[in-house]
Amino acid sequence: MTELLDIRRIYLEPAAAELPRGRQVLARWPEATIVEVESHQRIPELYGDETNVRRWVRIKREALVLGVKKTLTARPNGRSADFIAPSTANGCAMACAYCYVPRHKGYSNPVTVFANIERITAYLRRHAGRQGRKPEPNECDPVDWVYDIGENSDCSVDARLSDNVHDLVTLFRDLPNAKASFATKHVNRELLAWDPRGRTRIRFSLMPPADAKVLDIRTSGIDERIAAIDDFVAAGYEVHVNFSPVVVRDGWLDDWRDLLDRLDAGVGPAARRQLAAEIIFLTHNRGLHEVNLGWHPRAEDLIWRPDLQQAKRSQNGDLNVRYRTGAKGAYVHALTTLIAERTPYLRVRYAF
Known part of the structure; x- marks a missing residue:
């Protein structure tokens, strides 16, 4: 794990x-x-780190x-989950080029554990x-309320830093009307021993390997x-796949055909019976x-495509781009x- 995590500096709220x-x-x-x-959200060495991109991955x-998490709310969601649970962490040790969750502590956004x-x-x-x-x-679930426990982080990585994710899996294992859910790009086989009893849904994010090599850093x-899907199903997890983000480029659909064939060859009957996307x-x-x-311009050749995209102003005033309406x-x-x-057999829960 030293390639992913080699913690040498801990910014600590005394509480x-x-x-x-x-x-x-x-x-x-x-x-x-x-x-x-003073606050996990105001760290001078991290805030503004986008001006020092050479230290990005370091x-x-x-x-x-x-x-310490100050405000606890479960926000209604209604697409991937019924509610977004209060974060037990935010940030990530990985460095996906399209990541949307950088917060006040800077775009590099290392992990905060609460x-x-x-x-x-x-x-x-x-x-x-x-x-x-x-x-x-x-569309979230036919029976249970679903709580996304990893909106602002990757729980499989968080589990290498503390027992917070284990505590959440244990909590939902015993709740009669609710299950946990999180998307991940990191295979952490320590989770296989946790006995979730079907009450935690893991969504493995997938994209064509050619895209992942450029965009899914670390x-x-x-x-x-x-290859992990069958093992996690056997260990008692509900396992879905998350095709995200889908990147349009020359040959994109051919590469998705290959990815679907890889998925089909890689999962068994038990996984297929409960798989959704x-x-x-x-x-x-x-x-x-x-x-x-400043740190990964090759990625921008794939994901910044003004010829295919249109601009949209977000609620917080940021300028986002997405593929053109109609196309x-x-x-x-x-x-x-x-x-x-x-x-x-792969049920599509939603696509947008």
Whole structure:
């Protein structure tokens, strides 16, 4: 794991060190330099790190932030999950070129672990209890309320930093009306021993290997992710696939055909019976585009395509680009038709 994580510097909110989970994390890296900070969201050495792109991956590998989650809310979602759970971490040690989650601590966005896990799990238990039984099926799940526990991080990586994800899997294992869900690009086989009893859904993100080689930096290989699916199903997880982001380029549909054939060859009957897919076409951001030009310009040749994209102003004022209306509908239709041909058992939950 030293290639992905080699923690040498921990930015610490002092209150986190007073909690059992905070002490656990500090004990894992006793040689790390401790830098006390007032807030996990305001760290001068990290905020503005987009101006120092040469340290981009080094920051992700060597820096960890340890803080306390102040506000706990479960936001309604309704597409991938019914609710977005309060984060037990944010940021990532991986460096996908299209990542949309960089926050106030800078675009490099190393992992922040929140130490007040007991408060977060207690909140989720109460929230799920208030929901009662799901009154009718929806595209999230036919029976249970689904909580996305990894909106702002990759839980498979987070599990290498603390026991927070294990505690969440344990929590949902015992909830009668709710299940956890998270997308991942990292195969962490330590999760296979956790006995989730079908109450955690893992969504392995997949894209053609040619795209992943350029865009999915510091992640598990596509074939490794596919090879893990049967093992995670056998270990008691519900496993879906997340086709995200879909990148349109010359030959893109041929490469997706090859990927679907790899998936078909790589999973057995048990996985096929419960497999479903989410499809998300690329959305990119002008600010991230400018940053990427400083550390990974080759990626921008794939994902910054003004000839194919149109601009859209987001709610926070950022300028995003996505594939042009009309053309995008044709792309979606082409891919979903291909899925029906090559992997007819693969239910498409939604595509946009």
